[in-house]
Ligand SMILES: Nc1ncnc2c1ncn2[C@@H]1O[C@H](COP(=O)(O)OP(=O)(O)O)[C@@H](O)[C@H]1O
């Protein structure tokens with residue numbers, strides 16, 4: 001689902017189309033417009049009478065009919081055409097001052113009727129199509145809005161359910177005596193709560209998806225706190241101009257969120273181990289091939305020189321690697337005045353996999 005669908009104009013029309021519709025008037029004003037247009041056309045035609053060669057009885061009535069039909073609609077347009085035709089016939093076709101007809105003037109009248117009839121018909125059909133289009137667009141904009149609302153509502157419920165599961169685990173933990181087992185359950189609870197938080201953080205209060213940069217900005221302080229970071233730890237989240245508005249799909253947000261959380265937690269737990277200050281730099285950029293490059297670096301102790309991500313058997317890195325794989329991306333860690341982690345993954349198209357479940361953990365063993 002393209003979350004941007006709701007950005008349509010209120011009327012469901014583009015600005016240019018709305019301007020066209022805004023020029024339309026109806027009711028009594030439409031009839032007044034028609035009458036004024038007729039009088040102007042008549043007056044101008046009358047004033048031109050002396051200058052015109054024979055043969056232009058209808059000249060000024062054509063534009064009056066077209067403008068009236070366009071602005072005031074079908075019936076005022078028809079009335080204008082009839083009045084114009086009759087006036088031209090009576091005043092500007094010889095013999096003047098009568099409705100008498102000869103062959104030529106009958107032909108001219110026939111042309112007049114044909115031309116204004118076609119004009120009115122075309123304008124009418126076009127204006128009806130425009131209105132139908134407006135209605136249709138409005139309907140689909142409403143549909144998109146309600147779908148978006150339902151989706152963010154669903155995210156909240158999922159989030160609440162995860163919270164319930166976490167609370168139940170918290171209660172069951174009381175039956176555990178073994179400190180190692182206790183630590184493992186604590187970790188599991190922490191990850192569940194994080195997923196719950198991620199689900200909730202995907203949308204802003206207006207139900208719109210938020211850009212990755214903003215999403216990380218909201219999440220990172222929580223992770224630092226949960227990892228037991230001392231207050232001396234600072235962070236900042238920046239993005240390249242080309243990546244300012246990167247928005248994750250719903251498929252991507254949980255894996256990206258969890259990877260980022262693992263990396264930030266590691267910076268706090270290992271990078272700044274036994275330190276009371278440190279800085280974490282989070283940057284959203286783009287790889288040369290256009291994929292999204294999420295860099296997370298710290299100025300801590302740095303990973304061991306012989307550290308190999310692919311061989312790491314510890315859970316945090318295993319989870320991160322599995323999620324990177326699911327994203328179709330790559331995760332790398334290197335020593336660089338501390339540790340620099342880089343997650344590169346393709347930008348997700350659309351968001352049509354809304355309700356598909358993520359079998360991420362099935363890939364873990
Ligand atoms: N930012 C970092 N700074 C220093 N060492 C790190 C960093 N990230 C990871 N490591 C090292 O990599 C190991 C594996 O990390 P991880 O898989 O998250 O396991 P855990 O955090 O449970 O120890 C850590 O034990 C640590 O030695």
Ligand SMILES: [Mg+2]
Pocket residue numbers: 262265266316317
């Ligand atoms: Mg870890």
